[in-house]
Amino acid sequence: MNDNKMTPVELRATWGLGTVFSLRMLGMFMVLPVLTTYGMALQGASEALIGLAIGIYGMAQAVFQIPFGLLSDRVGRKPLIVGGLLVFVLGSVIAASTTSIWGVILGRALQGSGAIAAAVMALLSDLTREQNRTKAMAFIGISFGITFAIAMVLGPIITHALGLHALFWMIALLASGGIIITLLVVPAAPHHVLNRESGIVKGSIRQVLANTRLLKLNFGILCxxxxxxxxxxxxxxxFEQAGFPPNQHWKVYLVTMLIAFGGVVPFIIYAEVKRRMKRVFVGCVGLLLVAEIVLWGAGNHFWTLVCGVQLFFLAFNLMEAILPSLVSKESPAGYKGTAMGLYSTSQFIGVAIGGSLGGWLLGSFDAQTVFLAGTLLAAIWLLVSSTMQEPPYVSSLRIVLDEAALNEPDLEQRLKAQAGVTSVFIVREEKSAYVKIDSKVTNRVELEALIASA
Known part of the structure; x- marks a missing residue:
């Protein structure tokens, strides 16, 4: 039997939780390309309040994500996921039922309050074995990118055909489907796995925040x-001022996203395989700067706007792929879960600032001012990213230790002496060894054999 082959339970958990995560993320992204235009018909709407409606989702996510992740250790993963989805459905129903921008703002805030991402990752960790967990986590990451692309296309199509209220009703329906999948498809975990690779650990947040390399990456996802x-x-x-009606916007997003998905693959391979991560990262920030400059100068010229969007999506999709990889590489052994939690919080703070600030600038000035502000921010990010060091090309492993291994006094030294091992952190109360390795030099099988021989 191939021990690295996923079991039926692991496959159900991976597909089920990936689907739940994707259905919920549609609620964030489907609204993005349509709320600015269709939302202006709401009572009391203004550009600033539209921006607030977009951004408040991220602020609620940022506030509740880490506490809900820690709470899932006490109340259980599935109850918290179902509860978070119910709050999300409630917010969607409120947004669908209102005729006021303030009702949409309340609904979006409730949508963001159902922060289940940390609980989803923790349940996935409970239901998958160590050797298959990386594959399961990668599937979730890929589903995030696909969901973004689908949402950018479906949002304008649905809203034009059925209206903004129908879009929120559909989002509520999708989240309800997520509840059904959680209850009927996702397996129940027999016990919680305290895994520092996928979960946030109390008392470790301060240490992660003190890591300047991780701070630069958190600043990156924020920007x-x-x-x-x-x-x-x-x-x-x-686009509307350039003579391109809102019901046609999805065509631009579809074409540019498809090109972006194909275009980033060679750069991801170059960054990971050739170990040129910093070069690709800095180049990507530079491309974002160029995209903002193009959009800033585009005015009402349709094809210039399309070029700006294409450059933006190329850089955005590439950055979404390599930033989590960089966080994984830079996080100390045993602190990856906490580092990823703070990274996600920074991401949602960026959502909140971007929506609110963009709406205020658009209402107080014009679209060119929004893109000018984006240009200045991208320039600052480029300066910060140029000070980054080349990351260590390592992977994180968690190895379960039996009693014999725990009683071995020299285990940590033996592991550190293994070629390809860069750091070791043994947590005896968790019966675990957290190890950072160069996967081109050693692997899990060799380390488990070394522990067994000890």
Whole structure:
């Protein structure tokens, strides 16, 4: 039997939780390309309040994500996921039922309050074995990118055909489907796995925040989502002024996203296989700067706007792929879960700032001012990213230890002496060894054999 082959339970958990995560993320992204145009018909709407409606989702996510992740250790993963989805459904129903922008803002805040991402990752960790967990986590990451692309296309199509209220009703329906999948498809975990690779650990947040390399990456994801949200507050109106009606916007997003998905693959391979991560990262930030400059100068020229969007999506999709990889590489052994939690929180703070600031700038000035602000932010990010060091090309492993291994006094030294091992952190109360390795030199099988021989 191939021990690295996923079991039926692991496959159900991976597909089920990946689907739940994707259905919920549609609620964030489907609204993005349409709320600026269709939302202006709501009672009391203004550009600033539209931006707030977009951004408040991220602020609620940022506030509740880490506490809900820790709470899932006490109340259980599935109850918290179902509860979070119920809150999300409630927010969607409120947004679908209201005729006021303030009702949409309340609904979006409730949508963001159902923060289940950390609980989803923790349940996935409970249901998968160590040797298959990386594959399961990668599937979730890939589903995130695909969901973004689908949402950018479906949002304008649905809203034009059925209206903004119908879009929120559909989002509520999708989240309800997520509840059904959680209850009927996702297996129940027999016990919680305290895994520092996928979960946030109390008392470790301060240490992670003190890591300047991780801080630069958190600043990066913050900037990336400020640029995303602020740009898409301004873009729909710019396309409309260029003579391209809102019901046709999905065509631009479809073509540019497809090109971007194919275009980033060679750069991802170059960054990972050739170990040129910093070069690709800095180049990517530079491309975002160029995209914002193009959008800033585009005015009402349709094809210039399309070029700006294409450059933006190329850089955005590439950055979404390599930033989590960089966080994984830079996080100390045993602190990857906490590092990823703070990274996600920074991402949603960026959503909040980008939506709110973009809406305020659009209402107080114009779309060119929004893109100018994005240009300045991208320039600052480029300066910060140029100070980054080349990351260590390592992978994180968690190895379960039996009593014999725990009683071996020299185990940590033996592991550190193994070629390809860069750091070791043994947590005896968790019966675990957290190890950072160069996967081109050693692997899990060799380390488990070394522990067994000890």
């Amino acid at each position: 990336l989502h400020i640029l995303l949200m602020s740009s898409f507050v301004a873009l729909p109106g710019q």
